[in-house]
Amino acid sequence: MLHGDVELPYEWHEELHALVHGLNDCTDDLGTAQQQLQHGVADTHNALSTHAGHLRALQHTLLYARLRPLAHIQERLTHCAQLAAQDTGKPVELLWQGIDTQMEHSVLDALTPALEHLLRNCVAHGIEATPARRSAQKSETGKIHIRLHNAGQQQLLSLQDDGAGLNVAAIRSKALALGLIAAEETIDNASAAQLILQPGLSTAAAVTELAGRGIGMDVVADTIASLGGKLRITSAAGQGCRFDITLPAPPQVEQVVALRAGSWRVALPARSLETVRRIAVDTATQALAQGVLQDDASGPLPVYWAGAVWQQSARSMEPTLEGQRSLLIVRSDSARWGLVVDEVLGTQEVTLQPPTDLEVPVPGLLGTAAQPSGQVLQVYEPAAVLSAHEARLLARHDAAENAPIAADNEPDRPLILLADDSLSVRRLAQHLLQTNGYRVATAADGLEALQWLQADNAPALLIADVEMPNMDGMELLRRVRAEARFKQLPIVMLTAHIAGPVSQKALDLGAQAFLTKPYSPNQLLAQVRRYCTTVVAQ
Known part of the structure; x- marks a missing residue:
C-alpha cells in the first residue's frame, strides 16, 4: 500500500489517516504519562530519603535515651563514701576516670547498690586507719579509684583502693569455721578472693552496715552475673584490693558494609574497609589459588574467599558479572587483606547489639543488627576472623609438612x-x-x-x-x-x-x-x- 502496489478505495485512506492520527495522540499521551511517572518517582524517592533520615534520627534518639553516663551516679556514690568515711573516722577521696562513658540506664540502676556496697567495704576494711597509713608511709587520705571504659564488645568498670588488701589469715580462719576448706589447706590472695564470695563469710566482729568484704559479696556477684557480667577480685598485701566488673557493651550505632558469599550474608564495619575493587576472574582465581594478590599497588596482598573465611563454602558457585569479581580490601592497625565476594550489598547504618550468653566466643563477632526486612545480620571485625582463618590454614600446612628439609634442597x-x-x-x-x-x-x-x-x-x-x-x-x-x-x-x-x-x-x-x-x-x-x-x- 505504501508503494502504490495495492489500489485502495478513498474511504480506506481516510480510515488509515485517522488511525495514524490516533496513534500519534496515544504516543503523546504516553510521553505525558511517562513524565508524570518520573516526577512521581522522584517525589517518592525524596520522600523515602526524608523518611529514612527521620527514622535514623528517631533511632539515635531512642538509643541514647537508654544510655546514661557514669557521672549520673557520681554524686550518689560520693555521698555513700563520705558517710562511710564519717562512720569510720577515715578520710577518703574518690578519684574518677571515664565518667562520661555511657552505660545502659537499666544496667546502671541495677549496678549502683552493688557499687555502694563495694565502696562501704573499701572504706571499712580496705582503707587503713590514719596511724597505720602513716606507719606504711601512705597518704593519710585513702584513695579509691573508679574507672569505666569501653573495650570492644565489653565495658570494664573497676574499683580499686590503696588499702591493706584482703586479710588472708582472717578469711582462712572464717572459711575453716564454716567448713569451706580443710584444716591443712592453705590459701593465697586468689583463693581468698573466691572465698569472700561465699554466702555468710565475713571477717567482721559484728554484723553492721559496714561489716566488711564478706557480707553481701555473694549478692554483689549475683547482681553482676544477672546483668551478663563477671566479677574479678585481685588483692596485694599492703597495696589494696581491686574489683573488676566486666559487662556487655551497650548497643551502638555503626556504619557497616554488607556482603554476600553464596547464601551467606555478613557485615563488616565501614571503618575497617579500605576500598572495593573489581578484578578479572582469572586474576581472582589465581590470587585465591596462591593465597595472595601479586599485582596490588602496595605489594603482595593476602586474598581469601569470604565463604571460606566464615567456613560456609569452599568457592563461589555463581557465574561472574562481566567477567569480573568483587574484591574488598580491609585493614586493621597492623595488616591488610583482600576478601573476594559474590556481591557487595551496600553501606547502611545499624544499631549493633553486642552478643551475650555465648558459651564459646566467636572470633571477631561484634554483634547483630536487625534489618528492615526482619533479617538479622551478623557484624564481624574482619581482622579477628581473618587471623583465625589463617591460623587454620597454617595448622593444615604444618600437619602436611612433616618431612625434614634435605641438605641438597x-x-x-x-x-x-x-x-x-x-x-x-x-x-x-x-x-x-x-x-x-x-x-x-x-x-x-x-x-x-x-x-x-x-x-x-x-x-x-x-x-x-x-x-x-x-x-x-x-x-x-x-x-x-x-x-x-x-x-x-x-x-x-x-x-x-x-x-x-x-x-x-x-x-x-x-x-x-x-x-x-x-x-x-x-x-x-x-x-x-x-x-x-x-x-x-x-
Missing part, C-alpha cells in the same frame, strides 16, 4: 632478610626462623639492608625494624618500594610502639604487616609463613 628454602639494630633480636629471630626451615640474612641498619638488596639479592621477605641508626625502617621502606624490582617484595615492619599512627603510616607506604615488640615466636612465624609459603585458600 638448600636453595629452595625461602630467604628472609632481617634488618634490626638489636643484636639479641637478630640472633633470636634468626635462630627461630632457621629452626623452622628458612634461610636468614641479617643487617644491622637500614643502610646495610639496602646495600644488600642492591647487590642483586632477592629475598622472599624483608623484616625491618622501624627505629634503626643510619637509615630507619621507614626510609628503607620508601627506598625499597621506589625500585621497580622490589614492588612486590613482602615487607613486615617491627617496632616497640603500640600499633596506631606508626603502623598506619607503614601500611600506607607499602608494608604488608606490622608487629609490635615484644612479639611472640608464633606471631613472627605466622607473618613469615603467610608471605613465604604458598597455601591454597579453601
